[in-house]
Amino acid sequence: MIDDLDTQMATLKELVANKQASAEPGAAKSAVLSPEDRLNQRKVPYTVAVTSGKGGVGKTVATVNLALNFAKHGLKVLLIDADLGLANIDVVLGLSPEHTIQDVLSGEMSLDEVAVEGPEGITVLPAASGVAELSNLDETQRLALMDHIDRWNTDFDVVLVDTGAGISPNVRFFVLAVERIMVVATPDPASVTDAYALMKVMFLNHRVTNFDLLVNQVQSREEALDVYRTLNKVLEQFLNIGLNFVGFIPQDPQLGQATRKQQAVTQLFPEAPASKAFAGLAGRLLKSWVHNRHDDGRLTFFWRKLLDDSGTTPNS
Numbered sequence: 001m002i003d004d005l006d007t008q009m010a011t012l013k014e015l016v017a018n019k020q021a022s023a024e025p026g027a028a029k030s031a032v033l034s035p036e037d038r039l040n041q042r043k044v045p046y047t048v049a050v051t052s053g054k055g056g057v058g059k060t061v062a063t064v065n066l067a068l069n070f071a072k073h074g075l076k077v078l079l080i081d082a083d084l085g086l087a088n089i090d091v092v093l094g095l096s097p098e099h100t101i102q103d104v105l106s107g108e109m110s111l112d113e114v115a116v117e118g119p120e121g122i123t124v125l126p127a128a129s130g131v132a133e134l135s136n137l138d139e140t141q142r143l144a145l146m147d148h149i150d151r152w153n154t155d156f157d158v159v160l161v162d163t164g165a166g167i168s169p170n171v172r173f174f175v176l177a178v179e180r181i182m183v184v185a186t187p188d189p190a191s192v193t194d195a196y197a198l199m200k201v202m203f204l205n206h207r208v209t210n211f212d213l214l215v216n217q218v219q220s221r222e223e224a225l226d227v228y229r230t231l232n233k234v235l236e237q238f239l240n241i242g243l244n245f246v247g248f249i250p251q252d253p254q255l256g257q258a259t260r261k262q263q264a265v266t267q268l269f270p271e272a273p274a275s276k277a278f279a280g281l282a283g284r285l286l287k288s289w290v291h292n293r294h295d296d297g298r299l300t301f302f303w304r305k306l307l308d309d310s311g312t313t314p315n316s
Ligand SMILES: Nc1ncnc2c1ncn2[C@@H]1O[C@H](COP(=O)(O)OP(=O)(O)O)[C@@H](O)[C@H]1O
Pocket: 052, 054, 055, 056, 057, 058, 059, 060, 061, 062, 216, 217, 218, 249, 250, 251, 252, 253, 255, 256, 259, 274
């Protein structure tokens, strides 16, 4: 599997080399622009994969609520349901997509035909739920999907990918293709252990080090920090890498209620504790992204992490 991924990366890098030649130079920075304006100015979207070691920890909830909050900031958001085995973004948002990513892969449809509009004008790429053959795409399919998305639309400001849980080749592929990786964990010990296992594999096999931790379903800030400290300690001790704590979301019955009504808590109960936490998290992420961003603006989005890995991007 690892060889398989390495081959994919080599192929992608070759493709990127061709793209680079025809790309434009980056836009000039301005110190007076708001975080939203600066993200808007970027020629490549900010890409984030939301992932976890264990299932059921709140990846889909986090992806959807962050997407809605970014949209409220005026950003154009693409949400990709890449949990190809257990897709459910459409369910959580009460959407009824007629088509799915699978129709694009089979060559029958374009992404425009498959994409659906969600609340706040976000664009959702739905995955087919429970389709066995989709839960493990082969190399050609993964590359084809990336290529479709890459060529499709360049005016998204943020692309959020809801990956499956664990360390399947699909998850690893999406995680390798994005700029930031947000690992969701809960205080449940199994979730913490599995989050460590995921980061360990991504680091040892692919040298991924840019992990952001979101702790979900906590009773208190202290409980969230405990999860962070535990994970940070083992990552530092055994792998010598750090972990970036981005925030926490409280256990919130209103979130459960919203899920049962097939709506995002952000939309249904904007004043709920979880909604406020997601709003705060989105605002902080926006600021940190702008602060950390590379200003090269030369590549379309999925390619850049792969390029960074090769050490060929001057600003990385
Ligand atoms: N902060 C929270 N408070 C209450 N319930 C939550 C919270 N986060 C997630 N849930 C519930 O947990 C379940 C799993 O969440 P989901 O986002 O589907 O997990 P995943 O995508 O990681 O499998 C859902 O029923 C959701 O409503």
